[in-house]
Amino acid sequence: xxxxxxxxxxxxxxxxxxxxxxxxxxxxxxxxxxxxxxxxxxxxxxxxxxxxxxxxxxxxxxxxxxxxxxxxxxxxxxxxxxxxxxxxxxxxxxxxxxxxxxxxxxxxxxxxxxxxxxxxxxxxxxxxxxxxxxxxxxxxxxxxxxxxxxxxxxxxxxxxxxxxxxxxx
Ligand SMILES: Cc1cc2nc3c(=O)[nH]c(=O)nc-3n(C[C@H](O)[C@H](O)[C@H](O)COP(=O)(O)O)c2cc1C
Numbered sequence: 001x002x003x004x005x006x007x008x009x010x011x012x013x014x015x016x017x018x019x020x021x022x023x024x025x026x027x028x029x030x031x032x033x034x035x036x037x038x039x040x041x042x043x044x045x046x047x048x049x050x051x052x053x054x055x056x057x058x059x060x061x062x063x064x065x066x067x068x069x070x071x072x073x074x075x076x077x078x079x080x081x082x083x084x085x086x087x088x089x090x091x092x093x094x095x096x097x098x099x100x101x102x103x104x105x106x107x108x109x110x111x112x113x114x115x116x117x118x119x120x121x122x123x124x125x126x127x128x129x130x131x132x133x134x135x136x137x138x139x140x141x142x143x144x145x146x147x148x149x150x151x152x153x154x155x156x157x158x159x160x161x162x163x164x165x166x167x168x169x
Contacts, residue, residue, distance in 0.1 A: 002068050002169065005029040007047040008057030011110060013103030014049045014073040016153045021045070024155075024162050025169070032057045040064050045165070049103060050074030050082075051114075053089045062090070068168070070096060071161060073103040075145060077138055099161050104151035122146040 005027050009015040015031070022029035027045070030036065044065045048055040055072045072078075072086055078100030087098055110118055125146040129139055144150065 002027065002043045002045060002165070004035070004042065005045045005047060006032050006035060006061055006065065008032045008049065008055075008061075009073075010049055010056065010114065011104075011106045013106075013151065013153055014047050017071070017073060017101055017103070017158065018047050020153075020155050021047070021158055021161060024158060025165050032061055041066060043068050045069045045071065045161075047071040047073060047101075050076075050086075053085060055086060055090065058090050067096065069099070069161070069164065071099040071101060073101045075103060075105050075142075075150070077102055077141070097164055099164075101157050102152035104153060105145045105149050106151075107149060 005018050005021055005025070007014050007018040007029060008031065009018070018029040021027070042065055044061070044067055046058060046061045046065070046067045046069070048057045048061070048071075050056075050072045055070065058070065061067055070092060074082070076082065083098055083100055086092070087094075092098055105118070107115065107118055107122070125142055129135060129143040132139065135143060141150065
């Protein structure tokens with residue numbers, strides 16, 4: 001039986017989703033580094049932010065818990081290709097559902113290397129997309145996110161995960 005949602009969040013978007021999913025399912029939500037009584041082997045839903053190819057914290061969570069469902073939170077609009085890539089990267093069993101949610105970007109909450117990497121991404125994205133106008137919807141989103149930041153967090157995005165949870169609870 002799934003007993004908790006465990007998450008890793010750097011700037012808060014994944015934490016917001018975990019809190020909403022907690023309200024919707026009644027499961028407690030804990031940050032991976034602050035799980036009370038971190039007993040190994042318990043069944044969990046794992047949510048983590050997307051950092052390049054991987055999901056932050058997933059290897060540690062998978063080593064400690066029985067992960068029944070994984071959810072990646074990235075800035076880009078989720079695609080079947082990005083899910084496939086994550087599944088391969090982390091060797092996630094085909095029987096374990098993998099969901100993708102769109103988080104956001106808040107550069108002010110990033111520090112150190114992550115901040116430098118996203119500053120470089122912003123510069124590159126703005127310069128590249130300025131050359132490509134007119135932009136499609138996704139390009140416009142990324143352009144605005146690079147310039148001003150963005151949040152795509154909304155409860156509605158959790159519908160598929162909630163529907164899946166009700167099939168297994
Ligand atoms: C170093 C770094 C790498 C990232 N790589 C990706 C990526 O490959 N794909 C993507 O969609 N978002 C990527 N992002 C964006 C984050 O996944 C996004 O901002 C996410 O919502 C952060 O969630 P959090 O607020 O829970 O930390 C990256 C962010 C950082 C800082």
